[in-house]
Amino acid sequence: METITIDGVNLFLSHPDELKYDWVGQTELLDQVLAAWLVLDKEDLPLNPRLTGKPGVGKTTLAYAAAKRLGRPVYMFQATMDTRPEDLIITPVIGELGHIRYMASPLVTAMIRGGICILDEGNRMSEKSWASLAPLLDNRRYVESVVAAIKIQAHPDFRFCATMNDDASTFELPEYIHSRIQPQIFIDFPEPDEERVILRRNLPFSNEAILEYIVEFLKLAHAAGERYTVRDGINLGRYALKLLGEHKNPSHKEILKVLDLAVRMILGDDALDYLHGAAILL
Amino acid sequence: MKNSNSQLEALTLLPVLHGRLEFGAEVHRRLCSMNPDAIAVEFPGTIREPILRAAARLPLLSVIHYQEKNGAFVYLLAEPQDPLFEAVRFGIEHSLPIYCIDVDVEGYPRMREPMPDSYALARVGYDAYIERVLRGWPEAESSMTDARREAGMCFHLQHLAERHKRVACVFGLSHYAALLRGLDRAQARPLERIQTRQASLGALDPQSSREVLSEMPFLAGRYEEERQKGGLVTAGSPDRLRLYRELVDAASDAYFKNDKEEITAYQKRVLFQFARNYAWVQGRLVPDFYQLIIGARGAVNDNFAFELWEIGADYPYREESPSIPVIRVSGEDLFVDRKLVRFHRRIRAFRRRLLPVPGRRQDRGLNAKKWKDEWTGKHICSYPPEDIAVEGFGDYVKKRAVYVLSEEQKRVAPFCASLLDGIDVRETIRNWVSDGSIYVSEQLPMKGKIGSVVIIFDEDADAEQEAFPWKLTWLGEHDQESDMAFYATHVGEQLVGPGISKCVHGGFMLTYPPMRVYDIWQDPFFEWCRTKSERLLMAALDYSLERNVVYVAAAPPVSRLRTMAERLGRKIVYLPIGMFSPQTLKRMRTFHVLDGHHVRKYARSYIET
Numbered sequence: 026m027e028t029i030t031i032d033g034v035n036l037f038l039s040h041p042d043e044l045k046y047d048w049v050g051q052t053e054l055l056d057q058v059l060a061a062w063l064v065l066d067k068e069d070l071p072l073n074p075r076l077t078g079k080p081g082v083g084k085t086t087l088a089y090a091a092a093k094r095l096g097r098p099v100y101m102f103q104a105t106m107d108t109r110p111e112d113l114i115i116t117p118v119i120g121e122l123g124h125i126r127y128m129a130s131p132l133v134t135a136m137i138r139g140g141i142c143i144l145d146e147g148n149r150m151s152e153k154s155w156a157s158l159a160p161l162l163d164n165r166r167y168v169e170s171v172v173a174a175i176k177i178q179a180h181p182d183f184r185f186c187a188t189m190n191d192d193a194s195t196f197e198l199p200e201y202i203h204s205r206i207q208p209q210i211f212i213d214f215p216e217p218d219e220e221r222v223i224l225r226r227n228l229p230f231s232n233e234a235i236l237e238y239i240v241e242f243l244k245l246a247h248a249a250g251e252r253y254t255v256r257d258g259i260n261l262g263r264y265a266l267k268l269l270g271e272h273k274n275p276s277h278k279e280i281l282k283v284l285d286l287a288v289r290m291i292l293g294d295d296a297l298d299y300l301h302g303a304a305i306l307l
Numbered sequence: 308m309k310n311s312n313s314q315l316e317a318l319t320l321l322p323v324l325h326g327r328l329e330f331g332a333e334v335h336r337r338l339c340s341m342n343p344d345a346i347a348v349e350f351p352g353t354i355r356e357p358i359l360r361a362a363a364r365l366p367l368l369s370v371i372h373y374q375e376k377n378g379a380f381v382y383l384l385a386e387p388q389d390p391l392f393e394a395v396r397f398g399i400e401h402s403l404p405i406y407c408i409d410v411d412v413e414g415y416p417r418m419r420e421p422m423p424d425s426y427a428l429a430r431v432g433y434d435a436y437i438e439r440v441l442r443g444w445p446e447a448e449s450s451m452t453d454a455r456r457e458a459g460m461c462f463h464l465q466h467l468a469e470r471h472k473r474v475a476c477v478f479g480l481s482h483y484a485a486l487l488r489g490l491d492r493a494q495a496r497p498l499e500r501i502q503t504r505q506a507s508l509g510a511l512d513p514q515s516s517r518e519v520l521s522e523m524p525f526l527a528g529r530y531e532e533e534r535q536k537g538g539l540v541t542a543g544s545p546d547r548l549r550l551y552r553e554l555v556d557a558a559s560d561a562y563f564k565n566d567k568e569e570i571t572a573y574q575k576r577v578l579f580q581f582a583r584n585y586a587w588v589q590g591r592l593v594p595d596f597y598q599l600i601i602g603a604r605g606a607v608n609d610n611f612a613f614e615l616w617e618i619g620a621d622y623p624y625r626e627e628s629p630s631i632p633v634i635r636v637s638g639e640d641l642f643v644d645r646k647l648v649r650f651h652r653r654i655r656a657f658r659r660r661l662l663p664v665p666g667r668r669q670d671r672g673l674n675a676k677k678w679k680d681e682w683t684g685k686h687i688c689s690y691p692p693e694d695i696a697v698e699g700f701g702d703y704v705k706k707r708a709v710y711v712l713s714e715e716q717k718r719v720a721p722f723c724a725s726l727l728d729g730i731d732v733r734e735t736i737r738n739w740v741s742d743g744s745i746y747v748s749e750q751l752p753m754k755g756k757i758g759s760v761v762i763i764f765d766e767d768a769d770a771e772q773e774a775f776p777w778k779l780t781w782l783g784e785h786d787q788e789s790d791m792a793f794y795a796t797h798v799g800e801q802l803v804g805p806g807i808s809k810c811v812h813g814g815f816m817l818t819y820p821p822m823r824v825y826d827i828w829q830d831p832f833f834e835w836c837r838t839k840s841e842r843l844l845m846a847a848l849d850y851s852l853e854r855n856v857v858y859v860a861a862a863p864p865v866s867r868l869r870t871m872a873e874r875l876g877r878k879i880v881y882l883p884i885g886m887f888s889p890q891t892l893k894r895m896r897t898f899h900v901l902d903g904h905h906v907r908k909y910a911r912s913y914i915e916t
Contacts, residue, residue: 053601056585056588056589057581057585057601057605059588060581060584060585060587060588061581061584061605063584063587063588065583065584065587072577072580072581072584074605111733117736125736152886171733171737172733172736172737198888199885199886199887199888200884200885200886200887200888200889201885203888203889203890204573204574207574207577207581207605207606208577208578208581208602208604208605208606209604209605209606209608210605211604211609
């Protein structure tokens with residue numbers, strides 16, 4: 026494990042994340058994240074975007090894809106209700122011989138290495154934990170570790186991004202934090218053509234008929250204001266293909282049968298209306 | 308730019324980018340200073356007559372359209388800031404001969420050469436801009452069709468140079484290099500259609516003007532305003548960035564009017580920084596309309612972005628009943644880039660499309676007047692989904708208050724005899740090196756429960772100019788709903804649907820259980836209160852069945868209310884409003900009042916929750 030010494034305190038650093046995330050379509054969104062991070066002058070400061078949208082629209086994937094574009098190491102931190110301020114910064118653990126070891130969080134590692142930190146599902150984290158990031162997210166760009174009694178300054182290349190679901194199971198963000206994680210980049214449902222490309226990319230072994238059914242299913246669901254996303258579409262496709270097994274050239278009747286079962290098992294009976302609607306349209 | 312060829316000294320070539328504001332203004336300035344005796348423009352002579360009529364109609368927008376042999380329709384927009392139409396208009400105003408020198412070709416491919424952002428002209432100057440583009444222009448010959456057009460333009464220009472002393476020639480910058488080469492040698496008359504086309508002229512439909520103009524309609528309108536005032540002769544006018552600031556300020560005012568929220572200087576800074584960066588990432592110097600809208604959404608919210616779009620997409624010059632046919636043109640007809648933006652507003656809106664300038668106007672103005680006339684206000688009621696949301700928010704505020712009170716009751720001390728509620732690990736580690744003591748914490752019980760809740764968004768202290776003059780006490784409709792008293796914007800003032808009035812809370816009070824509250828705005832018991840927020844808090848203290856009353860506002864309550872609370876055996880728990888999410892507060896602030904219970908059946912179609 027890599028270590029670094031700051032103000033006499035030896036910190037153990039985290040590993041960057043290497044994921045097989047691929048962003049397809051909606052290039053404008055990618056540009057928007059990169060725009061938030063762009064600095065044009067030494068005096069200029071990057072913005073800290075928050076990516077919002079329904080679960081499954083690809084917030085984390087977008088953040089990761091944008092971060093990889095910058096060619097810097099990417100560190101992800103999954104926020105939860107139990108995330109405490111010290112978890113975000115430095116955690117003391119008992120090492121060999123009973124000595125305390127200070128473990129730098131992915132966020133602090135990104136700050137030191139000049140990487141990109143993606144704070145995933147940031148609104149699940151309490152206000153107290155967000156408060157510890159307040160100086161990092163304004164022009165001070167540092168964090169203070171109470172546990173290790175040190176102040177850590179962010180590398181000029183450090184960039185930050187938070188993803189947030191718009192579902193109800195989240196904490197409220199106070200105004201002073203809200204104003205520090207700007208701009209808000211809203212990720213909407215992709216257009217049908219883009220959804221088709223995403224599905225094809227994620228289900229390369231699927232036949233076209235199944236993809237068309239799922240695209241039409243999602244289109245009808247979006248129009249009705251349902252929360253089903255392309256992630257649900259991928260899951261439907263995967264399960265339907267597993268149900269078909271070795272059957273390479275299924276008829277439309279067979280496809281509908283497995284998709285019917287997949288919709289029931291994954292999304293529930295309420296979603297069947299959209300599959301039936303798709304069957305009529307196709 | 309003066310032609311170097313001595314035989315063609317009469318020609319002043321003015322290459323431009325079509326439709327761009329900076330080039331329109333530059334052409335106007337150059338024509339004013341050079342005082343030409345003829346104008347030549349890159350339009351085919353076969354449609355000269357409708358072009359002149361369209362230019363004469365400016366600032367009213369027109370469309371020239373005709374059909375090609377293969378059945379395809381060709382549309383040409385006449386816009387005030389377009390440099391070619393600026394030149395024609397100048398010619399008409401100064402009674403100069405106007406020559407259309409282009410060759411009429413059919414099936415011309417839609418091509419777009421990459422050019423530097425036109426805003427660079429405002430910074431480096433016209434000559435430097437053109438010189439830099441020319442220096443980087445590829446040596447390759449033009450396509451067959453372009454070569455034919457360019458040879459034709461050279462032929463016409465050479466003839467004009469013999470007949471006039473000062474000819475201003477305005478044409479697309481992509482032809483400049485070829486024209487310079489072509490003018491150096493004698494050109495033969497091109498084979499071209501000379502028969503006049505059956506082209507029609509129509510007035511552009513106001514709906515279409517929001518979607519198809521080359522520049523944001525707001526900019527086109529301001530260009531025209533400057534032109535009429537004679538301001539275009541000043542170098543650098545109109546300045547695009549200054550107009551953007553004016554647009555954002557106008558949108559901020561509209562947002563305040565409709566949503567009663569101010570846009571802070573910080574939000575504007577984020578908006579401009581984000582939009583600027585977005586433009587840079589996409590290879591431009593300054594943002595376009597779409598990027599500004601995305602910036603507005605990112606820095607504030609969809610409602611503000613919508614206001615920006617509404618104002619930015621509005622072209623101010625139009626006539627009530629045009630004397631020529633009205634034509635609706637879409638972005639597809641003109642082969643312009645379009646981008647889609649969905650505004651997720653509180654009021655349900657349909658998808659809107661964006662070019663640099665997009666969209667379809669909601670019939671808000673027209674319908675709102677009709678709805679306002681039909682509003683009776685006799686049997687008003689609330690919109691139930693919003694009741695549930697407000698009730699849920701009230702519960703959440705109570706939980707936050709309990710949390711704050713509990714934190715105040717927590718004690719941490721060095722371990723001596725009892726572990727109390729457990730070891731406080733953080734305090735122990737913090738002091739481990741210095742004193743090696745173990746610290747323990749103790750959670751003392753909270754005294755009393757939470758009763759009423761008061762939320763003050765805006766004190767509205769100015770009695771002379773009340774922003775929230777509508778005061779009401781609303782009783783809960785069932786045993787799960789609190790009684791509510793509030794002050795808000797006038798009901799029936801802003802209609803968003805038939806019998807649906809949008810209002811904005813200045814502040815409200817919730818107290819449970821329901822069916823107990825007498826109209827607090829009439830109750831003489833509260834007469835001594837000086838402001839509406841004081842009256843709400845006093846009512847909350849009076850009607851609360853529990854010891855603690857939560858008061859959420861930007862400033863804590865005045866001391867005499869604290870004294871009054873003590874006398875009533877109550878305690879005010881003050882929570883700064885900044886503790887809560889601005890997005891949630893915004894949702895709570897806006898509400899809808901329905902003109903009778905029957906409106907509840909269809910209100911969902913007009914209100915997004």
